[in-house]
Amino acid sequence: MTDDRPPTELPELSHDRDLLAKRDQAVEIAQGWAERICRGDLRTREAWPEHDEKALAIARQQVAPIAGNDPRLLEDLARACNAGVAAWWVRRPMQRRIAPTTWRLETAPDERERCMFVGDGDRCERRPEWRIGSEAGLDYAYLCGVHLDLVRQPGQLAEVIEQPG
Numbered sequence: 001m002t003d004d005r006p007p008t009e010l011p012e013l014s015h016d017r018d019l020l021a022k023r024d025q026a027v028e029i030a031q032g033w034a035e036r037i038c039r040g041d042l043r044t045r046e047a048w049p050e051h052d053e054k055a056l057a058i059a060r061q062q063v064a065p066i067a068g069n070d071p072r073l074l075e076d077l078a079r080a081c082n083a084g085v086a087a088w089w090v091r092r093p094m095q096r097r098i099a100p101t102t103w104r105l106e107t108a109p110d111e112r113e114r115c116m117f118v119g120d121g122d123r124c125e126r127r128p129e130w131r132i133g134s135e136a137g138l139d140y141a142y143l144c145g146v147h148l149d150l151v152r153q154p155g156q157l158a159e160v161i162e163q164p165g
């Protein structure tokens with residue numbers, strides 16, 4: 001009996017093709033996952049433990065629905081997913097970097113010369129570029145460009161400060 005079926009694809013090629021097709025999905029899953037977990041104290045974490053066994057185990061659960069029953073694909077997608085979280089972590093927005101309880105605003109006589117933001121006990125050394133809120137209501141702040149988005153409430157007015165000279 002002759003076998004007239006087309007030759008089966010090399011497993012290596014088929015694996016690479018599946019991985020390529022699904023890697024973007026894994027990275028998308030990573031982004032949603034990172035946004036869900038980057039809260040509270042986790043925010044202060046410098047880097048995502050990409051190669052940590054526990055992180056990999058959770059990544060496998062995250063990508064399991066798109067990996068089918070292919071254990072090798074599952075492993076590679078889990079790694080891609082973890083790498084995606086690590087990449088997101090590096091470029092995460094300022095609001096996701098500092099737990100809200102670890103900063104305050106310093107109202108000192110030099111508030112117009114120096115950003116009022118104090119994070120982990122260290123006063124920001126940049127010149128303020130923005131003023132938010134109203135001085136009449138005493139809910140105002142002079143802030144540098146980096147800390148503006150962190151302190152500013154949604155919808156709160158921000159004005160550029162005119163620099164003397």
Ligand SMILES: [Zn+2]
Pocket residue numbers: 115116117124125126143144145146147
């Ligand atoms: Zn600042």
